[in-house]
Amino acid sequence: MTGDNSEFSVIDRLFKPLAGLTAEARGLIDDVAVLGARDGYDLVVTTDAMVEGVHFLSTDPLDLVARKLLRVNISDLVAKGADPYGYQLLTAWPKGMAYEGKEIFAAGLRVDQDEFDFDLFGGDTVSTDGPLLLAITAFGHAPTGRTLSRAGARVGDRVLVGGYIGDAHLGLRVLRGEFDDLSDAHKAHLIRAYRLPQPRDDMADTVLENAHASMDISDGLIADATHLAKASAVRIVIDLDRVPTSDAARAAMVLGADAVDLVTGGDDYQMLCTASAAGAKVLIAAGFVEVGRCEAGEGVDLISNGQVLELEDRGWVHG
Numbered sequence: 001m002t003g004d005n006s007e008f009s010v011i012d013r014l015f016k017p018l019a020g021l022t023a024e025a026r027g028l029i030d031d032v033a034v035l036g037a038r039d040g041y042d043l044v045v046t047t048d049a050m051v052e053g054v055h056f057l058s059t060d061p062l063d064l065v066a067r068k069l070l071r072v073n074i075s076d077l078v079a080k081g082a083d084p085y086g087y088q089l090l091t092a093w094p095k096g097m098a099y100e101g102k103e104i105f106a107a108g109l110r111v112d113q114d115e116f117d118f119d120l121f122g123g124d125t126v127s128t129d130g131p132l133l134l135a136i137t138a139f140g141h142a143p144t145g146r147t148l149s150r151a152g153a154r155v156g157d158r159v160l161v162g163g164y165i166g167d168a169h170l171g172l173r174v175l176r177g178e179f180d181d182l183s184d185a186h187k188a189h190l191i192r193a194y195r196l197p198q199p200r201d202d203m204a205d206t207v208l209e210n211a212h213a214s215m216d217i218s219d220g221l222i223a224d225a226t227h228l229a230k231a232s233a234v235r236i237v238i239d240l241d242r243v244p245t246s247d248a249a250r251a252a253m254v255l256g257a258d259a260v261d262l263v264t265g266g267d268d269y270q271m272l273c274t275a276s277a278a279g280a281k282v283l284i285a286a287g288f289v290e291v292g293r294c295e296a297g298e299g300v301d302l303i304s305n306g307q308v309l310e311l312e313d314r315g316w317v318h319g
């Protein structure tokens with residue numbers, strides 16, 4: 001049917017159902033969304049984009065691309081102790097992209113909107129001669145004045161991560177043909193980690209209550225610890241031997257993956273927190289793993305067997 005794939009038809013058929021009846025979205029027939037202030041809370045806002053070929057592969061299923069897009073944004077919110085609320089969506093569809101692909105993309109959004117209780121409030125649609133580009137501006141709520149930051153770490157703090165490090169990076173390499181001798185189950189685990197990060201929205205409150213500083217890991221553990229160290233004016237020492245790795249990652253290391261790649265590869269979307277000894281105890285009981293300490297000074301040192309490692313590549317940087 002002609003027109004099915006045109007801008008307003010796609011908004012009507014695919015995005016209006018995602019906006020539902022929330023007052024904020026105004027049925028996606030207005031120029032703006034309207035977000036009400038929730039008493040006792042700040043509105044926490046973040047934006048992350050994804051570009052085909054840069055953040056995801058053209059062979060990645062579009063429903064998973066949509067879910068990853070939501071999740072990388074939710075990841076920033078929950079790392080700050082914020083409760084996901086809703087989002088604005090920008091889609092820059094390559095000219096000629098079929099309606100069916102957009103439909104699969106919208107179906108992925110639906111799955112994770114339900115999973116994270118996260119509503120679509122509006123957005124924008126454009127077309128492009130370039131690759132598929134997607135962006136979300138995500139909103140969350142955190143108790144007034146208490147949103148966590150990268151800047152709260154103190155000398156003496158423990159440094160903790162929320163889960164396995166390096167799986168997603170290895171998953172990308174599996175998709176590119178490396179580690180062919182891994183078992184199918186290990187390959188599937190790593191690919192899943194790359195395509196579908198697991199932001200721990202259930203941990204937002206625990207982190208808010210117990211962490212001094214917190215962020216999510218997107219550029220790699222070392223790179224993001226460096227961002228946190230700089231913002232907090234501390235030095236962070238990370239012990240590579242304490243960084244949690246999955247069975248699949250360990251199997252990949254047997255096949256030649258370097259442990260340092262796991263902490264510089266990025267795409268983890270795990271939380272990175274610092275906390276007092278008492279706070280760390282609570283976080284560890286909730287599943288976090290202590291990987292290092294904050295000291296006086298600046299920058300990040302990675303140690304293994306008590307020796308500082310020289311790093312050629314410290315993590316993902318654009319441009």
Ligand SMILES: Nc1ncnc2c1ncn2[C@@H]1O[C@H](COP(=O)(O)OP(=O)(O)OP(=O)(O)O)[C@@H](O)[C@H]1O
Nearest residue numbers: 045046047048049072076215216217218219220316
């Ligand atoms: N184009 C931009 N215009 C204004 N601010 C920006 C722009 N790009 C990034 N920022 C700001 O820079 C800061 C760091 O952003 P950055 O994207 O590095 O963080 P992140 O989302 O945690 O990391 P990642 O993008 O790797 O997930 C944020 O305050 C962000 O709002």
Ligand SMILES: Cc1ncc(C[n+]2csc(CCOP(=O)(O)O)c2C)c(N)n1
Nearest residue numbers: 053054055056057218219265266267316
């Ligand atoms: C196809 C493909 N190639 C490379 C990567 C690795 N990668 C891209 S951007 C980024 C950091 C976070 O992004 P940003 O800082 O832009 O938010 C990382 C680790 C990938 N995910 N997909």
Ligand SMILES: [Mg+2]
Nearest residue numbers: 047048049218
């Ligand atoms: Mg960002």
Ligand SMILES: [Mg+2]
Nearest residue numbers: 048072076218
């Ligand atoms: Mg981010």
Ligand SMILES: [Mg+2]
Nearest residue numbers: 076215216218
């Ligand atoms: Mg972040």
